[in-house]
Amino acid sequence: MADPITRRGLLYVLSSPSGAGKSTIARKLLASDPELTLSVSATTRPIRAGEVDGSHYHFKTDAEFDAMIEDGAFLEWAHVFTNRYGTLKAEVDRTLAAGRDVLLDIDWQGTQQLKQVDPDIVRVFILPPSMAELERRLRGRGTDSDEVIAGRMERAAAEISHWAEYDYVLVNDDAESCAAKAQAILEAERLRRARRTGLVDFVRTLIG
Template structure:
């Protein structure tokens, strides 16, 4: 029997909104979702490791992958390029595995055009002051980088209406519960359930 294709979830947010923390907590609760690790041509930051946070490659390698069509999507994000490999998404979806992408609004727009049935989620901070506080609490970025991220956040947030869902990450547990609710409700959509339980429905309809 051909498996029902998996669901592609996309989560985007401005830097400092708490996207990665929420996604990691979601994955711990929903082990049936695979997280796609993006490629980037920037150098690792302190504490980052290859294959866990990103696949770190040089610019020439990134260019070659893009030219070869190896990316499902890629975009320039804060001056660095990030991309999702096709091999990290398409085979898993075809096998019935749900996949989650942590990408920006540009990548989300590209994926949505190619795969309209993807489910897109945008995470907002509760206030601009809190966004700045979270960026400074990282203690990994320079003042110039923080200023650039805050400035860029306006452009990013302006694209929130393009997404299917918008979450405000104020109380972490509430935001996580909302994120998990979206995943569970999506999995219960009628077309998916009808395909998954075709034999049961057929049996129940027998005279």
């Protein structure tokens, strides 16, 4: 039987240092949950081989990104390494209005901004099991130089220092287990009384 109680969509944030597995967890959530939609960020990062504009990111020039900031197009935006990333307000609002949940793959800077704009967000931080394992994963990609990896490790320590600003903290020592926990958090947050906008009317029909 379908749930007769309607609810509004929620903003579900995943953050982690590079290499901790955030993207893998996000892919697993999206593949298993039809009510969840990924927010496609705008970025000034150059497009990579195999990427599709509008699917992986909305690729923008620096001038275009500046204009979007000026127009108030972003819920949040931040510098990540040498590029900028931003969450498009119109896309998120449209998805939430349709009653769907939005998954945001953003860092702690963006999460802080988003919390100021909309305090009703669910924030999940993903930790690596150890810094040695994080470095092993980064080196395993085979795409970055020693210098770049060293920079990522330095940034990772800074990002991890913000763990206490999040509602939930998961240690990703196994991707399947971590994704299952992330899904359990999402399902529990969907059932919060404050988010179930049709609950009051439903209870009235029960008790008259």
